[in-house]
Amino acid sequence: MIRTGTRYRLLALFVLPALLVYVGFSVYPLLSSVALSFFDTADGGSVFTGFGNYVYLFTDPYVSERFWNALRNSVLFFGIHLVVELPIGLLMAALLTSNSIRRSRGVYRTLLFIPATLSVVIVGFLWRLIINPLWGLISFPLLGDPSTALPTISLMSVWQYIGIPMIFLFTALIAIPDDILEASRIDGARAWSTFWQIKFPLILPQFGLISILTYIWTFNGFDIVYALNGSAPGPNYSTDILGTMFYRTFFGSSGQVADTDLGATIASVVFFIILVTTAAYFVVLQRRLKTYEL
């Protein structure tokens, strides 16, 4: 038996490499980006401005309008994923674990997961052609109407990533021991009530986790919108989300000069929003979900 002090030192030694990489490539950039948001680096020099950039972001009529618009769009982008992707993912996972398709389970699982392995650019391009009003299936300009453009893009993203919650919930479902399910069958429960009263409560913690992961992914979302509509996503910024607004501000677009301080400010605000909601979720909800020993 090694003494506790030595043991901790040994453990620290094993943790150190990972910790160094994490601090160097994740914590340090994050903190320096937050620090950058308190400075104004126009015209060569760098001046400390306190919360000046934040005040500007929330009070300047044009910039704040863009920000609130992007925030609203990000919420909608997440909302569509939450109400479409997760329930369908759950349904698919439930169907995959049901006995009716047991023989071709592997085929279905692979087919449903394939889109998640495709490049966003390819997915965007395919869907753009499918819904093209000139030679596509639908003559309505889905991507050109400000009220349908973002829901359309969100659904493309849902289509692509439906496999992720499906696989996630599928693995949770197959982990449920057969004896519990057999017991419920012997007690006379039908498939429907077995699912909602036995299986779903058992995978609820995983369902919660994939919800919050979806929240983090969509609030950090950027690629599908950028691939389809560039860094000033039209029509008239109706598909602009926080990620594209950050990119446009931080790196500049073809006609816009980059503003790294304001970009860092937006990044910090997004980080703060995600941090607070995620923390709140874990403190308020996830702790209350019952985990059962199986």
Place this chain on the structure above:
Amino acid sequence: MRSKLAPLAALTVAAVGLALAGCSTGGGSGDGADVTTITFGNWRVEDASLWEENVIPAFEKAHPDIKVTYQPTGTDDYNAAIQSQIESGTGPDVMMCRPFDVNRAWIKDGYFDDLSGLDGIDGFTDTALAAWQGDDGDPYCVPIASVLAGFYYNKAIFSELGLKVPTTMAEFTDVLKAIKDDGKYTPLALGSADGWQLSYNVLDSLGPNYWQGEDGRLGLIDGTKKLTDPEFVDAFQAVSDLKSYMPDGFESLTYEDQMQLFTLGKAAIMPDGSWDVTAASATGLDVGIFAPPVQKAGDQRYLQEMPDQGVGLNADSKNKDAAKVFLSWLASSDFQSIYVDKVPGFFSMGSEPVEYTNALAQEFADLKTDALLTPRLQLDRLSAGTPPLDDDTWAVLQTVLNDGVSAEDATTTLQTNLDSWYTPAS
């Protein structure tokens, strides 16, 4: 399944290993001792083979001690890529400069060396140099090429319907109306999904005839004119009037879609820039080009000539002597005649005349005769703040076409946004 894949995986690893080994030995030997290699950063991915096969070999033949590596980044990512490369000290030796405000910011941040005194830099007109000047008035980039904008038209459709090339806006409307009434073809290949082209290829092409080119553009810069003045409102109205001749579902048609519509022979007219002369005639269509029509017969004609590419010297370059030799060569007519000939659709900005072998490029160049030239309205000084007039115009033009916002409201929005940060330089 897994066992079947194992040999394949081993093979892949071996192949990658071999390839890496090949790379490392290849990199070590190669260049002789006294050859300097300079890198050339730019956004013309599509011209890579033209530069590598025609332009750079011509330079290397004249200067055997210098090798040039062409290093392109897609145009959407170019600004971001250059900025991060320069900030981290890994920038290319010479690089393409964006015109006007973005470049002015880059000059201010010390990205470039001052090029006054470079051999050949005085062979350009002041308007050509103006796009790449610093606030001190010194040149920072060698002007390489400009682009023009106009209207491509399908000659077969025009002769089938007995139409004549329009020279006034009234004739233009008549032509569009005749094609629409005939019903067989889409009058105008134009979609509004890409905001930039509504601005660059339509408003900035038709508009100068309304705001009288430099008069209107410089008037906005020095504050004597406002976007709400009638000449600007009329120009926005002219764009808005095109709506009924655009294809169904134009709201979500992209720039690529409209090019297909035109090259498949399904649309009669397409507003576009000169950089597309090769693409527009790629399917063998008989294509012609006409200038933006004037308001009334006999009016002075204006044409958009946009300084597009300049090349500047990275202030942190370690090969400045070799880089300057390359830049001087770019300023010479030796380079210009090769470039505009091999990359049709781009036009020389030097004072010496150059001939174009591509017929469409020559047609575009001919549009310059008797026309007063003016760059795009939004890019000089008016896009150096937030919101930049450039991006703002893209979004506002989309609302004009997609949501039916009136020309008055559109110009009022733009002027209000501009006034929120811009103080006219007197």
